Amino acid sequence: MKSAGEVFRLEKSDGAARAGVVQTAHGEFQTPVFMPVGTQASVKGVSPDELTEMGAKIILGNTYHLVVRPGLEVMGQMGGLHQFMRWDGPILTDSGGFQVFSLAKIREVKEEGVWFSSHVDGKKLFLGPREAVRAQVALGSDIMMAFDECPPWPCSREVLEKSLERTLRWAKLCREEQEATGTKNLLFGIGQGGDQADLRQKSCEGLLNIGFDGYAVGGVSVGEPEREMMKAIDASIPFLPMDRPRYVMGLGHPDQMVRMIGKGVDMFDCVLPTRVARNGTACTVTGPTSVRKANWTRDEGPIVEGCGCYTCLRFSRAYIQHLIKAEELLGLRLISLHNLYFNLETLRQARRAILEGRWQGWSREFLERYQRGGGSKEEEEET
């Protein structure tokens, strides 16, 4: 475990919102930050060069998916995830906990970990706290996540309590394994506790007792209403240290990220930009827009006026709509490039606003404009 100062440098606070820098083995990145998701060693449809061009500084990989395919042995022989997918910047990997409980067919949950069947070929596999850390070390992950149990929503308090205790026991084993491997990569703890505020607090305090390089809020965006999600985050943040990075996992819509930055969150990841692109939905400053339905057939302008992304600098709304209607792959790709850029750029603007002491005004203006345009409703219908 590294000292707070080795991991995180707080540059400026504006209210609860923070601008900082996180240091990893593959270089540093500035926060607040949006991390594109490359679940299976690829951000869907996008090349590493394009990620660099759009200003992505850190991306995600998923331990579960890479353990299932191509497998750790291959990943090790190919020199780890960076070398395999040709990405030189920092990589954060999920531990596999979330996927084991949401994607795989679970065979048996034991104190040591989980026996599960691969969703690809049914092969019986095992992941526990020690295995998840060793897997992430083998992948060469710059920021490893602790192996956690992620309960569904809704969930009884009794189940939440038991799950939380196990997650804390697993978190301790993850820390021990980090030390045992001698890796210089960071390890973040993951807070759970569902919709119970006191359990959220207990979870964060338990993690702090163990001590991690950074802290995440997990078990959100698992089907609960947005209000419940925000309550879970509100119940967690005050108990996470000021001097280390804070990460809310699996979020979110641009407006959700802006509101969470206002609560003191530094790091975000979400599959939304590429997932909604596959449905022909583009992110805009007035909320998501269905490219198919929009009145763009003869529109020579870009998706978003003034946007600096590859797509908006080159192609018209009319062309993008044609590609989507004609089911041309290039359409999906151009919207993915735009959506990823939109999320990255939104958080870059948030950072500038914090650094320049105009967070309150900027965030209020962003949210008003975004929600006036319909907010995330249309996007959810499309997804």
Added chain:
Amino acid sequence: MKSAGEVFRLEKSDGAARAGVVQTAHGEFQTPVFMPVGTQASVKGVSPDELTEMGAKIILGNTYHLVVRPGLEVMGQMGGLHQFMRWDGPILTDSGGFQVFSLAKIREVKEEGVWFSSHVDGKKLFLGPREAVRAQVALGSDIMMAFDECPPWPCSREVLEKSLERTLRWAKLCREEQEATGTKNLLFGIGQGGDQADLRQKSCEGLLNIGFDGYAVGGVSVGEPEREMMKAIDASIPFLPMDRPRYVMGLGHPDQMVRMIGKGVDMFDCVLPTRVARNGTACTVTGPTSVRKANWTRDEGPIVEGCGCYTCLRFSRAYIQHLIKAEELLGLRLISLHNLYFNLETLRQARRAILEGRWQGWSREFLERYQRGGGSKEEEEET
């Protein structure tokens, strides 16, 4: 109609093989040339920048598809096909004849043209020789193709004869319409005649009597065995002028193109590079390879050793195979980039061999190596 010298400059012959330059309103391109196919105003999965980077000099569009969607009115308002898809180089457009007879539901074939139903929304549309030329003028096509009737294979001699006569009458109307519009774009005639050598000759002679900027062999690659296809081409080429470009439509496999260059063909187009990519098949010097089945799981080398394409310069066989197995869009895209480059580069090498007087040796070596590796068999199974 332009004079032969305004359209084509023959640089060098080596046997029947030719190296030359074709001049269009959007600049010149060197032959032999492979033209990537952008049916619906997009080469599948590939951006215009990537086409430029891989050295594509001229691409195809399809009048039928663009008439059906987004329609000529939109294409005209958007400034034509070049402006719409952001491609500054030459574009050749098919006339729609082939698609009307193969893709649309035909309602009525009349002397003036064909009433058909759009394969997209069933809308009743009409294309005839004059309409096809006017459509291609509206698209801004640099090389327009005459509107032809493309008979199926097999086909009775009687039907072939009637069809050929009609195609010649339509060809004449296309020429008249080219003059009437005052366009500076080129118009190529299309020879038909099926598998009947004397009809192929008659077709070519008929086209020459009308006079076109260049000449194509059509009605091949419509399901006939390769031997029949080569016979149809052999029966046509001797009757096409030496001083204008010769184009065989819709072909082909790399080995087929090399053999046809040896017969004096200058221009080729084919959907194969992107179509087989969608099945996970990569073009190599020893023939097509199934990425999924290849023994590449731990292979750090590129798809083709020494290949200068984007994919081979950056990514390993192991990674490409992983992407295909994991059904990641990036895999399809990277193989498409490689396959298109492979076809372009094969014809660039053919051109250099002709210019340097070593065509015989180069083509024999290419074909031996390609066919030793299994030729096009595996590819056809995959398609």
